[in-house]
Amino acid sequence: xxxxxxxxxxxxxxxxxxxxxxxxxxxxxxxxxxxxxxxxxxxxxxxxxxxxxxxxxxxxxxxxxxxxxxxxxxxxxxxxxxxxxxxxxxxxxxxxxxxxxxxxxxxxxxxxxxxxxxxxxxxxxxxxxxxxxxxxxxxxxxxxxxxxxxxxxxxxxxxxxxxxxxxxxxxxxxxxxxxxxxxxxxxxxxxxxxxxxxxxxxxxxxxxxxxxxxxxxxxxxxxxxxxxxxxxxxxxxxxxx
Numbered sequence: 202x203x204x205x206x207x208x209x210x211x212x213x214x215x216x217x218x219x220x221x222x223x224x225x226x227x228x229x230x231x232x233x234x235x236x237x238x239x240x241x242x243x244x245x246x247x248x249x250x251x252x253x254x255x256x257x258x259x260x261x262x263x264x265x266x267x268x269x270x271x272x273x274x275x276x277x278x279x280x281x282x283x284x285x286x287x288x289x290x291x292x293x294x295x296x297x298x299x300x301x302x303x304x305x306x307x308x309x310x311x312x313x314x315x316x317x318x319x320x321x322x323x324x325x326x327x328x329x330x331x332x333x334x335x336x337x338x339x340x341x342x343x344x345x346x347x348x349x350x351x352x353x354x355x356x357x358x359x360x361x362x363x364x365x366x367x368x369x370x371x372x373x374x375x376x377x378x379x380x381x382x383x384x385x386x387x388x389x390x391x392x393x394x395x396x397x398x399x400x401x402x403x404x405x406x407x408x409x410x411x412x413x414x415x416x417x418x419x420x421x422x423x424x425x426x427x428x429x430x431x432x433x434x435x436x437x438x439x440x441x442x
């Protein structure tokens with residue numbers, strides 16, 4: 202009789218352990234799923250933010266003739282003033298500048314195929330930024346205690362001025378590092394034409410495409426599409442799908 206009771210107690214104990222183990226495993230899986238969901242949500246939000254930033258950049262390129270910009274090299278950096286007589290463009294300038302420096306501080310880079318931008322984001326923590334609104338736009342002062350980073354922010358300021366002057370065509374250009382020799386490349390493609398633009402390497406817009414060499418190629422904007430149509434060999438590899 203005592204043996205039967207002991208066996209019963211033991212069986213109950215094993216059953217309880219099994220139940221607790223299952224509950225613990227389900228709870229662990231729940232935490233993992235919750236973590237995965239949070240990571241996915243974070244990536245989705247970052248992707249949405251990236252698309253919004255690119256749309257803003259394209260809008261500014263479209264209105265680049267309405268924008269004026271001055272650069273002044275200062276001790277340890279650069280001072281820039283970017284303005285417009287158009288109130289809507291003024292608002293876009295301020296929003297874009299704030300978004301870009303938010304990316305800089307949070308290390309969420311864009312144009313990583315561009316040597317200058319990639320190097321700038323690499324040293325983001327060494328850059329001090331002061332922004333203040335002007336009557337028609339915004340003034341930005343960028344400084345650094347690192348002499349190399351000073352050259353980077355000054356070169357970046359000149360690159361942005363090039364964007365303002367030339368508009369969308371300049372978006373496709375790479376900017377060499379300060380003091381670097383410029384090399385002429387025979388192939389400039391940066392994306393696969395399916396999920397990333399072959400010109401900029403940015404996510405594509407499914408509404409912007411073209412049939413090139415018997416294949417459908419997608420782009421981030423119409424300007425990139427027109428650029429590739431004029432010279433597909435410069436941006437598309439023969440086996441591009």
